[in-house]
Amino acid sequence: MHRSGMISIWFFVGTLLLIYGILILGAGLYGLSHPPAVVLAELHAGIWWGLLLILLGTLYSVRFSPWRGR
């Protein structure tokens, strides 16, 4: 998209991934003391997946931020 002033779709994607990452990481950390009743809970997938979402979400939010370069 080249339209002047329009926020990039990737900023929306990054922001949502970042928020999701924080929520999932929080739930994953809570699962350390209260393990969920799922197969291979010992892998703590929520923590790793949450961190991945936070990383990608931050990258995209910053890279495509509407305030960047202003």
Next chain:
Amino acid sequence: MPLLPAILIQSASRLVSLSGVDMAIIALYFVAVLSIGFYLKRYTKTGEDFFLAGREMTAWIAGLSFLAANLGSLEMMGWAAAAYQYGILATHWYWIGAIPAMLFLGLVMMPFYYISKTHSVPGYLKLRFGESSRVLAAVCFGLMTVLMSGINMYSMALVLKVVLGWDIHFSIWVSSLTVGLYVFLGGLLSAIFNEVLQFVLIWFGALLISIIGLIETGGWNGMVARIAHNFPGPSYTHLWSTLGSFGDNPMGIHWIGIVFGLGWVISFGYWTTDFLVVQRVLAAKDLRAAKMAPIIGAGFKMMVPFIVILPGLLGLAVLPEHLVGADQASATGSHSYNEVLPIMLARYCGPGLLGLGITALMAGFMSGMAGNVSAFATVWTYDIYRPFFRKEAPDAHYVSVGRWCTLLGVLVSIGTAYFVMQFHSIMDYVQALFSFFVAPLFGTVLLGMLWRRTTPAGGFWGLLSGTCSAIGLWAWVKINPAALQYVALSPKAKDMAENMYRALWSWIVCVIVTVVVSYMTRPKPVEELTGLVYGYTKLPSESGVPVYQRPIFWACVVGVVFVILNIIFW
């Protein structure tokens, strides 16, 4: 949060339970898609903005949207279920049943759609063959689109009821009105933005099932060994080696049906002429982006089996109970094939991840529905309303009509959902009806683009006769099941095989009738074929573009990976 009270109206029986964080993730998703719709309304002023997203999309955005419009939740759940039922053969619908056609669209057909500046596929038929072909295509497409949308909506609501225990009316109304509102506000621009978001969520929501599943089975070989142990008999893990005979594979199909019925007619018909997906590519900013978009989509389409088919195969390997057909499941109270994806989600995903997975399913549903309603609004406005109701009107009038058509499409879809609820068997008929039209339309468009001798009469009568022959073959087998041995060339053929061969015959009838009628009638003058037909369309030269930026280069890369994958899983 307006969602929460209604979500809490849950029935007693459900497959999984959501925690607070799961519901927060789902609620945030609804907030995000609606916010995008409200934000983009200010950028949707003209008809070009509303119906074709201003023709400003990059190849990546158009390509991801192109794929997301196809990647509905029923597509995900349905093919995961098919993988549990038929094994890796279901992958054919993602590979040979998609990749060659998507590359063909990008390299061969897109230039004609794009250069003709048509708003829709029926619009191309008008330019090439005249009004009668356009009306036939537009009416069939518009009708089938809203019916399919309603059926998908009902199916999704049913899934949410089974999996989460949500009230079926709540699921239908909230999901549909959300889609209707954001498409109403921002048109195709809003639909495309949300489809890209939904595409990302689908991947992050579903990929974890495959990763943890492979860890549990000890990798691919471990999974294959477990499946062979759990289900001795026909192989569930070979793509081609069991297709030599109808009786050697769980799908009851022969390689000829897969290659020519699925890989040629059905696949090419859907990916190159179904306006639901083609509309996304028409929104590209230039011809090179329009050619690259389906190629990018093809690259991602090849990877989709890893989040859709693999969970079904993992279900065969690790689930302690054997899933059964829907009828048997409702009679015995056990779980059906259709539930394999949510079952696997519940098996591996704890709080938070479960919410993301359910969001992925809902995102799939909404991206598919947004595709339907935005395509419906465009075809209705440009191909039915403008030529027959109000030919000359200000652009703003057509935008307004498009907006209200969006809501009309959603309401008709909701009506269809309730109709299907009362008459469940109608579902099979409407899905069959949709398939009747796709194969002959591909014959008509292909001849129109590549053979200058095709005449308007040839195009119309070919399309009509192909559609009628598909309906006739379907009715023949319904009335006399023994006719299957003639339609599908074997009495052992199953439903899938019948669909493949019916499509093939109807395409052949369409092509023969088009050719014969064209030779009997007068062709259009050459000057009227400019920009519409191969040989009379000046295509921009790519000689100054570096090789790695050319669509043909990336199409070759995707093609090579496609061949390698087929050999690996032979």
